[in-house]
Amino acid sequence: MNLIDLTFSEARQALIDKKISAVELTRFYLERIEKLNPQLNAFTAISKTALSEAATLDSKIASGQPVGALAGVGFGIKDMVCTKGLPSTAGSKMLQGFVPPYDATLVRKLKNADAIILGKLNQDEFAMGSSNETSYYGVCRNPWNPDYVPGGSSGGSASAQAARLTMGTIGTDTGGSIRQPANFCGIVGIKPTYGRVSRYGVIAYASSLDQAGPMVSTVADAALALETICGHDPLDSTSSSRPVDTFSKSLSSNIKGLKIGLLKEYQKDSTDPDVQKVFDKSVAELKKLGAEFVEISVPLVEYAVPMYYLISASEASSNLARYDGVKYGYRAEFKDLSALNLEDFYAETRGQGFGAEVQRRIMLGTYCLSSGYYDAYYNKACQVRRLLLQQYQNIFQKCDVILSPVTTTPAFKIGEKSADPLKMYLNDIFTTSTNLAGLGGMSVPFGFSTNGLPIGIQLTCNHFQEQKILNVAYALEQISETKGKTPHVF
Amino acid sequence: MIDSKKIEHIAKLARLKIQPENVQQYSDQLSKVLNHFDQIAQIDTTGIEPLVTPTEIEIFHRDDFAEKQFDAENLLQNAPDRSGNLFKVPPVVG
Numbered sequence: 261m262n263l264i265d266l267t268f269s270e271a272r273q274a275l276i277d278k279k280i281s282a283v284e285l286t287r288f289y290l291e292r293i294e295k296l297n298p299q300l301n302a303f304t305a306i307s308k309t310a311l312s313e314a315a316t317l318d319s320k321i322a323s324g325q326p327v328g329a330l331a332g333v334g335f336g337i338k339d340m341v342c343t344k345g346l347p348s349t350a351g352s353k354m355l356q357g358f359v360p361p362y363d364a365t366l367v368r369k370l371k372n373a374d375a376i377i378l379g380k381l382n383q384d385e386f387a388m389g390s391s392n393e394t395s396y397y398g399v400c401r402n403p404w405n406p407d408y409v410p411g412g413s414s415g416g417s418a419s420a421q422a423a424r425l426t427m428g429t430i431g432t433d434t435g436g437s438i439r440q441p442a443n444f445c446g447i448v449g450i451k452p453t454y455g456r457v458s459r460y461g462v463i464a465y466a467s468s469l470d471q472a473g474p475m476v477s478t479v480a481d482a483a484l485a486l487e488t489i490c491g492h493d494p495l496d497s498t499s500s501s502r503p504v505d506t507f508s509k510s511l512s513s514n515i516k517g518l519k520i521g522l523l524k525e526y527q528k529d530s531t532d533p534d535v536q537k538v539f540d541k542s543v544a545e546l547k548k549l550g551a552e553f554v555e556i557s558v559p560l561v562e563y564a565v566p567m568y569y570l571i572s573a574s575e576a577s578s579n580l581a582r583y584d585g586v587k588y589g590y591r592a593e594f595k596d597l598s599a600l601n602l603e604d605f606y607a608e609t610r611g612q613g614f615g616a617e618v619q620r621r622i623m624l625g626t627y628c629l630s631s632g633y634y635d636a637y638y639n640k641a642c643q644v645r646r647l648l649l650q651q652y653q654n655i656f657q658k659c660d661v662i663l664s665p666v667t668t669t670p671a672f673k674i675g676e677k678s679a680d681p682l683k684m685y686l687n688d689i690f691t692t693s694t695n696l697a698g699l700g701g702m703s704v705p706f707g708f709s710t711n712g713l714p715i716g717i718q719l720t721c722n723h724f725q726e727q728k729i730l731n732v733a734y735a736l737e738q739i740s741e742t743k744g745k746t747p748h749v750f
Numbered sequence: 751m752i753d754s755k756k757i758e759h760i761a762k763l764a765r766l767k768i769q770p771e772n773v774q775q776y777s778d779q780l781s782k783v784l785n786h787f788d789q790i791a792q793i794d795t796t797g798i799e800p801l802v803t804p805t806e807i808e809i810f811h812r813d814d815f816a817e818k819q820f821d822a823e824n825l826l827q828n829a830p831d832r833s834g835n836l837f838k839v840p841p842v843v844g
Contacts, residue, residue, distance in 0.1 A: 361827060362819075362820070454803075454805045455805045497810065501808055563790055584765075586837060586839060587828070591830035607761075610764075610767070619768070619776075620776065620780065623780060627756075627784070628787075636791065640793075641790055643799070643801070644793050644795060645801040646798050647795065649801060681779050681783065696804065698804025699804075
């Protein structure tokens with residue numbers, strides 16, 4: 261039995277039919293991690309209890325008890341999602357060695373479904389980055405070409421999943437951090453509608469934008485993982501009470517008559533010809549499958565990048581104020597205590613504990629929220645955000661989903677963009693508006709660049725309409741050029 | 751637009767110690783980014799309420815009784831320094 265190609269449901273069935281044990285399946289993946297992770301640096305921590313948890317699952321199966329939908333499925337979890345007993349550092353020195361005393365709600369849901377947590381995954385520090393290059397724990401590499409970035413901020417999740425060190429992973433997306441790395445690494449990633457997945461236990465970057473979601477190898481697995489982690493949580497006051505659809509049961513590649521919107525504002529001369537070619541092919545294929553295309557316009561998407569960076573930096577400056585070295589996390593060492601005051605205690609700790617990009621964004625956010633600038637910057641951006649949402653709600657009356665590239669280029673080389681922060685921010689041109697409007701978004705792999713790097717297609721839906729993007733992705737997956745291809749590091 | 755003096759002021763507000771040799775670089779980088787933000791100013795937002803939560807806001811209530819979630823010991827596990835059930839810090843107050 262080929263363990264690498266097992267979908268979640270197949271793995272669960274194989275366990276129930278006793279074709280394989282949870283211990284064997286878990287050991288298989290732990291061995292892959294041991295063998296391949298040194299080349300990728302996708303994992304920041306590996307669970308020491310995964311095998312015993314698998315053994316417990318095997319006893320449960322042997323005793324005839326029913327098992328959850330994700331039974332035996334080995335998951336890697338992005339480091340900023342709290343896992344009881346496993347370090348959760350958010351890719352930062354500030355939380356080095358921090359071991360949460362609780363699981364994030366989404367982790368608890370995965371465990372309740374009998375998934376096995378394999379370890380924690382590398383990421384840009386506090387989710388601030390698009391390449392995994394700001395991680396305190398070192399760069400992570402793209403399995404398709406290790407000289408290239410896996411994307412970010414969920415770089416470790418994408419890298420681990422593409423190289424099949426995991427059966428599934430969880431990432432988070434604030435401005436594209438699930439969709440962009442999924443795109444760069446040739447896997448499926450979905451950012452749910454804001455409020456679908458509880459943020460309790462997800463270390464906060466920008467509270468009105470953050471959402472966690474699955475980064476996996478197939479659309480069917482994405483659907484199953486999504487319905488498992490969605491749901492109202494009393495511990496997250498922004499979590500939606502909408503009932504969770506069983507996305508996996510309604511998955512269908514029949515998209516005849518579905519209206520797909522093409523954004524006028526996304527026709528960019530700056531889009532790489534390989535990306536454009538793969539995108540054009542997806543349009544042609546979807547037409548053959550009976551989808552109808554509509555040209556739409558959301559003029560304010562042109563401002564999505566500055567809006568996103570302004571709003572997220574502002575929210576981050578507030579969220580990261582809690583890291584002060586008092587009750588947990590990094591604390592600076594002080595030799596001369598006689599002259600020490602509280603302000604210096606905080607400033608030294610934070611100055612040493614946070615990396616440059618995090619400090620930049622905290623300062624940006626502090627400036628935009630400060631007296632004399634709040635109205636012109638943060639408040640103004642929030643007003644424009646309402647107008648952007650209104651524009652999206654209008655066009656979703658004309659179409660069911662929006663189709664676009666995920667990024668203007670495939671993955672870039674490690675070091676290529678890290679010197680210029682603004683250049684790095686402009687990478688997010690196609691993804692940030694989704695978070696601003698709280699919409700659902702997905703990346704599904706569809707083709708390759710001429711030098712063998714994956715290229716995906718982005719699908720965006722209105723609030724709570726994830727079934728529609730899952731179905732279009734499912735249709736694209738069947739005819740994707742990436743099917744059956746494996747990366748260089750595998 | 752954001753000179754070194756301003757950087758020092760913002761760093762103070764944010765309780766961030768910036769090394770003197772990095773102040774100029776941060777000033778250049780932040781100025782560039784803020785210039786990029788300025789394009790938002792030209793959008794007409796007369797009479798528009800700011801939006802923060804992008805989906806429907808729902809109010810949930812719970813019964814008003816205390817629930818125990820953690821032991822003090824759990825919460826002290828990650829303390830940089832402790833003394834019994836107390837978080838220990840250097841003498842910074844008073």
